[in-house]
Amino acid sequence: MASSLFRLGSFAARRAWAVVITWVVLLGVSVGAFLAFGGTLTNSFDIPGTASGAVTDQLAEKLPDTAGGTGTVVYQTDSGEAFTDAQRQSISELAASATELDGVAAVIDPFDAQKQQQDQGIRLSTAEARLTEGRAQLDAGQQQLTAALDQAVAAGAGPEQLAALDAQQAQLDASRTELEAGAAQLATGTGLLELADGIGVVSEDGSTAIVNVSFTDPRLELSEEVKQGVIDHFDDSPVPGATVAFGTDIAQGVPQIFGVGEAVGLIFAAVVLIVMLGSLLAAALPIVTALVGVGVGVTASLSLSGVIDMASVTPVLGVMLGLAVGIDYSLFIVNRHRRQVLAGVPVRESIGLATGTSGTAVVFAGSTVIVALLALNVTGIPFLGLMGTVGAVCVAVAVLIAITLAPAILGLVGERLLRRKVRATIGRQKEQKPARRMSTVRAVTTVLVSIVALLVIAIPAMSMRLGLPDGSTEPEGSTSARAFSIVDDEFGEGANGPLLVTATLDEGVSEDTLPDAQLAVAEVLGAQSDVEAVAPIAASEDGTLLAFQVLPAEGPNSVSTEELVQSIRNLPPVTSDAVTGAMTLGVAGQAATNIDISEGLSAVLPLYLVVVVGLSLVIMVLVFRSLLVPVIATGGFVLSLFATYGLIVSVFQFGWGAELIGLHSTGPILSFLPVILVGILFGLAMDYQLFLASGMREAYVHGAEARLAVAQGFQAGRSVVIAAALIMIAVFGGFIFSESTIIRSIGFGLAFGVLLDAFVVRMLLMPALMHLLGRSAWWLPRWLDRLLPDVDVEGAALERTHPGAHPHG
Structure with a gap:
């Protein structure tokens, strides 16, 4: 070559x-x-074959109106007081006209939804009062009828009079049966309303409203043009005295x-x-x-x-x-x-x-x-x-x-x-000072200090949580960050990441028994810890699929929400007297999707690490014709990798020193960051390993004593490796100050990964270990040496034919 x-x-x-x-x-x-x-x-990020993906596919087939992506438009008054009638009318008109936008399936007017919810409460209260009144009337009638029957029996009434009283009793019993049936329906409706308490689109003080937009395409297929069309529609018609902000589901900026x-x-x-x-x-x-x-x-x-x-x-x-x-x-x-x-x-x-x-x-x-x-x-x-x-x-x-x-x-x-x-x-080039090999004491000290330091830095990596960015991690002051904060303050943390739960039935329920089936599922969901509210939102035409909105106690990236998703999925099938068979639960929605993606990436990380480490060993054996040098190189890479993970967790998850890089919020680590870092840092680590260890091998092959060869090779390659590493750190470090948390965390991981690997592993740990190993560092079985091709990475053969070439000086 x-x-x-x-x-x-x-x-x-x-x-x-x-x-x-x-x-x-x-x-x-x-x-x-x-x-x-x-x-x-x-x-958007997606992994095929996830549990939430299966639920989304099921929704797309039987409830297509719920399978599309959703977006939130948040309005809040500048004064903090309730919306005026004029402001409410303007927002309602904008919501109504937004249904005509390309790609928009439906838009919910928050004030209309609030009125419907209030009307339902009034209807149930009226029905409750009528039920109480009806029961009282029936009880009074029963007392009168019982007294009349007693009198008739005492007076020796004839069969005709007694039959008439029995007919009145039958009519009274039928009325009571009808009343109790209505009472059961009322109890079901009241139970569903109580469980849904907490899900709202207008704040208690009336100063904030959420316009929910449903799209025809699924979230992962939603085009930027459609989302931008919604943003422009609401932005171009400002409501006097109110500000508008858009959730990350439609306004997460391209970095x-x-x-x-x-x-x-x-x-x-x-x-x-x-x-x-x-x-x-x-x-x-x-x-x-x-x-x-x-x-x-x-x-x-x-x-x-x-x-x-x-x-x-x-x-x-x-x-x-x-x-x-x-x-x-x-x-x-x-x-x-x-x-x-x-x-x-x-x-x-x-x-x-x-x-x-x-x-x-x-x-x-x-x-x-x-x-x-x-x-x-x-x-x-x-x-x-x-x-x-x-x-x-x-x-x-x-x-x-x-x-x-x-x-x-x-x-x-x-x-x-x-x-x-x-x-x-x-x-007239000046001659370099002859290299001096390090002392064994210094080598042992360097090895111990380097390994201990990297292991200590890596400790926080044991607490790593993976996730995807939400509105809290968006640039401070951005529209999506404002929307997330407003919803969090006015409606609770869980309102920023509601779950979409489905119940699949073997046999469909009828329209009459549907509310009872919904209540049975809602009660099971409402009994779970960290659930604030549950509301049924749709049912398929054949009655075999029910959909619910579940409001968790905390945000989409919280530990409790992650545990809630898992606990719902692990629940046994729900049974009800109104349903033949059982109802199997599934969870979808953005929060569940993010959790599935993070788990999928976490599961694939060990496999990828094994592939890369195995690749490292094979390549290093081929290049350096040694067994121990590849082990040193690969072991050092693994140490620096996990130390890098530890630094990332310390800053981006724990928040230690976050203010130094302008990070205003912390949370889980970007789900695909650990995998990305393995691939990139491995390649870069091998770069520096090559430029240092190849010089050592050249010196050893040309007759230098093994420990002196380490010093000579290190002296020859250190300046260019230092410069190259500083350049890498500078370029990657510049991305740490990006507005995007995704880019910020990738830049941080790469910059500090190069820093640790180049300056701690390659320039301290690796030379010290090579010194301690001495000649054994270059040992290779003869049979393997004969099998391996001669890879002349440094161009030694070319140097021999061109005496003017100076490999390291």
């Missing part, structure tokens, strides 16, 4: 303008494809792909490059090539968003990875070229050598990241697999840019890559 890349780099340097123009054309084509075919991004924080991170990366490479021109080259790579990779991926459901975080992940690895990979080649030119190697030959040696390492390092990202497809989770694929495409483009465009630009720049003063020192 090194020889092929040498020829490729040399060709790119000779045909520089052709290569540059080719990439400019590719960028133009990608941007054009995006503008022509790009669609909208979604904030900004590149903002101020990301720009600051890029500036910091530029500073690191200037310090490392010594000139503005040299520092600009990796940034320019990385930006071109991101432009090609991300826009090409986005061009498919018109035909593929793509999560909004997917292109942001592509930008993160494209920038970070793009800068690093170009840096490796530019730095190698710069050192060789300083040593007196002609420019074009140096470009070929840098591409053949460091370029080979770049291709290998990029391949590990690509394979780890593509392996996300083995999880069987579509949106996660797509994220990994887009990330892999961006990394692949970064690799291609590094081995083609970077050499081309180096060829155009020539010796101007170096400052004028530095050019005068070409061929």
Whole structure:
């Protein structure tokens, strides 16, 4: 491979303008494809085969009006007082006209719903009064009839008179039977009304109202155009004296792909490059090539968003990875070229050598990241697999840019890559100080301190809870955050995440027995802990499927709501005298869907971790021709990974130091974050392992004593690894200050994951363990050595045929 890349780099340097123009054309084509075919991004995440998905499918078949997505529009008076008649009328008119919007199935007028609820209460109260009055009349009639019968018997009345009294008794009994039947219906209605107490759309003080919008399409298929149409409808007709806010179900914003924080991170990366490479021109080259790579990779991926459901975080992940690895990979080649030119190697030959040696390492390092990202497809989770694929495409483009465009630009720049003063020192490179191996005491201390520190940092990971963002995690001051807060304050926490519960019957119930069946289910649900209210909302035409709204005590991401969903699913089938057979319960709704997705991702994490760790061992054995070095590398990766999990839980779940990054609310960890981090951090960890351990192996193979080889390899590779890690941390760290909690947590996890792995594991723990192992670190059974192909990652064969190449100096 090194020889092929040498020829490729040399060709790119000779045909520089052709290569540059080719990439400019590719960028133009990608941007054009995006503008022509790009669609909208979604904030919905789904996993096929979940329990809530099965319930949603059942609803779509038998109760399609309840299967569509829903949205909440929240109105609140500016004064905090009750709505005026004019305000109520304006909101009602807007709700009525919203039914004509594309994709909208129904809209509930909150004031009409409130009136219906009040009217029902009045009707039940009136019926209760009439029932009491009727019972009193029947009791009085019974007393009179009993007295008359006693008198007639005492007076020796004849059969005709007694028959007449018996007829009156039969009529009285029939009236009582009819009255008691009505009493039973009244009790059912009263019971349902009492259980539903707490579910409302107008606050007690009358200052807040919720307009519920139902869509024709399911939540996961709901287009951004339909949701934006609803937002525009209510926004464009403001109600004087009242403000409007929209729930996350329709107003969760698509995160900004590149903002101020990301720009600051890029500036910091530029500073690191200037310090490392010594000139503005040299520092600009990796940034320019990385930006071109991101432009090609991300826009090409986005061009498919018109035909593929793509999560909004997917292109942001592509930008993160494209920038970070793009800068690093170009840096490796530019730095190698710069050192060789300083040593007196002609420019074009140096470009070929840098591409053949460091370029080979770049291709290998990029391949590990690509394979780890593509392996996300083995999880069987579509949106996660797509994220990994887009990330892999961006990394692949970064690799291609590094081995083609970077050499081309180096060829155009020539010796101007170096400052004028530095050019005068070409061929007079200073010799490095000889490396000194560490002491065994220092190695033992370093190993113990590093491992203990990582384990302590990882402790909070044992308390990790997974979930998906709700309105509380939206940017402070955003419309969805305001809506969530208003509903929380005025209607209770559970109103932000009601559950949709279904009861499936083997045999349908009739219209007469339907209320009794609904009451039986509602009573069972209402008896569960952390249930505030239950209300029946629909029944299928054949009477085999009943739907209920359940209001939990706490929000959609709370522990109690998660436990409530599980307890309802674990309930035995409900029985009732009004129903033949039993009613099986199921749970759907956004809160239940989020719980199912989080559980699915949590379940797949161990499998994916095993796949990645196994992949790590195989690749490391192949590259380093050793058994213990792969174990060290992989063990260190696992340690840094769980320490990263611990930091994420500490900040985003426990809230420790959250204010330092501007985080205004805490909650469960983003459900797919642990899986994403495994893939990305594994690839990046292997990058740094490669650039440090390969130097150690080269020194050992060339005759250096094992412990001295560790010191020599570390000294040769540390500067470029430090610079590369700082650049990664800067780029990822810029995303920590994104307005989106999803992007913020991913940026935090990647930044601190690289920090821990590069500076604690690769630069402290790994060299110390290699020192303690000595020669045994490079042991490999002879039979396995004969079977393994010779992977010349550092291009040693190329260096032997080109004496001007200096691998690490």
